[in-house]
Amino acid sequence: PAAIEPLLDLMIAFAEQLKAAHDSPEHHSIFVFKNAIETGKVTFTEMIMAGAFILFAGYETTTSVLSNCFVHLANHPKLLHDLKSNPDKIEDFIEESLRYYTPVGRFLRRAKKDVEISGTIIPKGGIVILMPGAANTDPDKFENGCTFDINRNNNRQHLSFGKGVHFCIGAPLARMQVTLALRALIHRATSLHMDQTRPLKMVTDRDNGILRFESLRVKVD
Numbered sequence: 001p002a003a004i005e006p007l008l009d010l011m012i013a014f015a016e017q018l019k020a021a022h023d024s025p026e027h028h029s030i031f032v033f034k035n036a037i038e039t040g041k042v043t044f045t046e047m048i049m050a051g052a053f054i055l056f057a058g059y060e061t062t063t064s065v066l067s068n069c070f071v072h073l074a075n076h077p078k079l080l081h082d083l084k085s086n087p088d089k090i091e092d093f094i095e096e097s098l099r100y101y102t103p104v105g106r107f108l109r110r111a112k113k114d115v116e117i118s119g120t121i122i123p124k125g126g127i128v129i130l131m132p133g134a135a136n137t138d139p140d141k142f143e144n145g146c147t148f149d150i151n152r153n154n155n156r157q158h159l160s161f162g163k164g165v166h167f168c169i170g171a172p173l174a175r176m177q178v179t180l181a182l183r184a185l186i187h188r189a190t191s192l193h194m195d196q197t198r199p200l201k202m203v204t205d206r207d208n209g210i211l212r213f214e215s216l217r218v219k220v221d
Contacts, residue, residue, distance in 0.1 A: 011052040018047065058170045061103045064212035065178050068101035069094065070185075071200070072148070074192040074218055079150075083186050090186065092150045094178055099158035100148050102133035105209025107162075132159040133209060185220070193219040 036042050042050070073080045083090055107130045115122045122128055136158045137145035149155075161168040168174070185192075194200070195217035203210050 011048050014051045015048045062174050062177055064103035067212045067216050069097050070218050074194050090182055095155040096150045098160040099136045099155050101211055102136050102160050105133035106131050135159050189220045191221045
């Protein structure tokens with residue numbers, strides 16, 4: 001609820017930018033947006049909501065991944081030491097963190113047609129709650145899926161970035177940001193400690209299953 005006002009401000013700012021650049025043919029991205037609107041592929045309102053959502057979603061999810069990685073390293077000092085000695089394993093650590101601590105645990109989707117899954121008919125127009133967090137521990141896909149293991153040979157097959165046409169367009173950027181941040185942290189840190197004076201509090205006011213800490217303080221030695 002506290003995020004509604006700033007999110008609306010973001011949408012208004014995005015709308016103003018679209019409107020101001022609407023007649024600027026040299027602005028390629030705006031030209032693409034304008035063409036999509038004029039051909040009826042999307043409405044102006046949908047464009048505003050999508051733009052604001054992409055910016056907001058990119059911040060929220062990357063924050064979630066980093067906070068979960070920091071806490072895991074603080075709670076597993078041996079793993080921090082191992083990654084410091086073998087930085088090539090940092091990317092494996094990130095992928096396993098994405099799988100194990102799925103940043104966004106659920107999504108809503110609307111069926112475009114009747115679909116049958118395991119004998120159940122999902123009618124056209126029906127709303128479905130997808131649970132990628134559950135899929136990421138599917139025992140048919142991940143052996144001992146509820147165990148954190150950076151040596152897992154298929155940890156990149158998680159669904160934390162979605163799949164198919166819904167695959168996150170910001171996945172490469174998110175991976176790069178998290179990798180750079182963790183490489184810098186692991187390079188300089190000999191140990192991590194949680195601030196014991198501030199108890200960890202999970203985010204509880206999101207409606208999409210965000211898995212991260214509301215606030216986090218880590219001491220780096």
